[in-house]
Amino acid sequence: MASQTLNLYFKSLSNPLPIGQLNIEDPGRESSVCYFVYDSGWLSYGYSLSRDLPLIPKVFKTDSSHPVFGFMYDLIPGIGARKATKFIYKKDLTNNQLFLLSQEVLRPGAVGFKESTQAALQYKEVGPCALDLERLMMGHLNISDIDSLYRGLSALPGERFKLGYQSGKNKNFISKFNIPDPQRNLVIWEAITLSLARRMGLQTVSAELTSMRGMDTIISKRFDRTTDGHPIGFASARALLAAHDDNHSYLEVADILNQDGAKPKMDLLELWRRMVFNMCVGNVHDTLDNIGFIRDGDGWRLSPLYSLKPEPISIPRRHHATAVTDDCDRPDLSKAVEIAPYFGISQRKAEALALEISSFCAQNWEKVARDFQADPLEIDNMRKAFEQLDL
Helix, strand or coil: CEEEEEEEEECCCCCCECCCCEEECCCCCCCEEEEEEHHHHHHHHHCCCCCCCCCCCEEECCCCEECCCCHHHHHHHHHHHHHHHHHHHHHCCCHHHHHCCCCCCHCCCEEECCCCCCCCCCHHHHHHHHHHHHHHHCCCCCCHHHHHHHHCCCCCCCCCEEEEEEECEEEEEEEEECCCCCCCCCHHHHHHHHHHHHHHCEEECEEEEEECCEEEEEEEECCCCCCCCEEECCEEHHHHCCCCCCCCCCCHHHHHHHHHCCCCHHHHHHHHHHHHHHHHHHCCCCCHHHHHEEECCEEEEEEEEECCCCCCCCHCCCCCEEEEECCCCCCCCHHHHHHHHHCCCHHHHHHHHHHHHHHHHHHHHHHHHHHCCCCHHHHHHCCEEEECCCC
């Protein structure tokens, strides 16, 4: 396949701002080499897209072991787009092919590379698309409108099935759907855990649990869009750190705020509290993809908390996707307190906060679950996720 050269730009409120040029040598090959160079203007007023692309006048190159630049992780579509394109093209596409096909209006954040030629999926189309999505998830061949379905899937990253669409005057939403799980209804328990976090005072995505054509779904308002639908700069911790594997810690995430945070004191406290909260609710899927940042002026702000998946695993058997430190990926409150000064928190205050969070989660999770009318058997199955931690 011929090489592809893309002119990247930032979707500012006024005119698009050139970021730089990305060249993909062979999009049809998974380990294809990529090249990138910043635009001279972006070098003056922009910011580094990721750790592997410092803001300097240089032609950067990937290698076969790390074939994409860090910022591209947020732009590579996820499982929904993979399954839809396999249905359309009768073969698996590479990450770069998925990236090139993705719909501009749906893509996370404000980095663009082509004109938006398709309108966003509209709310009135979501119902039929949800039925088609269920068929796609189950591997059925009788999908009624694959083109509309792909419009709602094409640019959304992640390993959960979801649709992106607009409702009303450019209001942007994402509906995340359930997938079969032997232990619990994933969508309901994500809603429960988000509600618990919100009641505890954490900043969470604005989300609502509902049913769509008989399927449970969480509808969340996109936080990377303004009230009138304009894109806002977004990046995950994986993208900013150019993390090609999962061997990373919250200390490295804190570095993003310490080095380039718009309001580091406020966000470091929030990040530390979220780390402890994840320990207390068994959210071992706290991957770098699920820690987001919003561009605010000349720095990054921690995005609202999203994508929670508590696991009913006993405390001694838990290992978090993002470690507390390089040598500890366990739900260890003592270790969290030990590193608290790096987040601008005294150890005395951290001890009190850690016990407060642990106690709040242990005492309130079941009430929140019953408020959401969770199945009683599932509540019993999930007790291990919310076992109280001690220092």
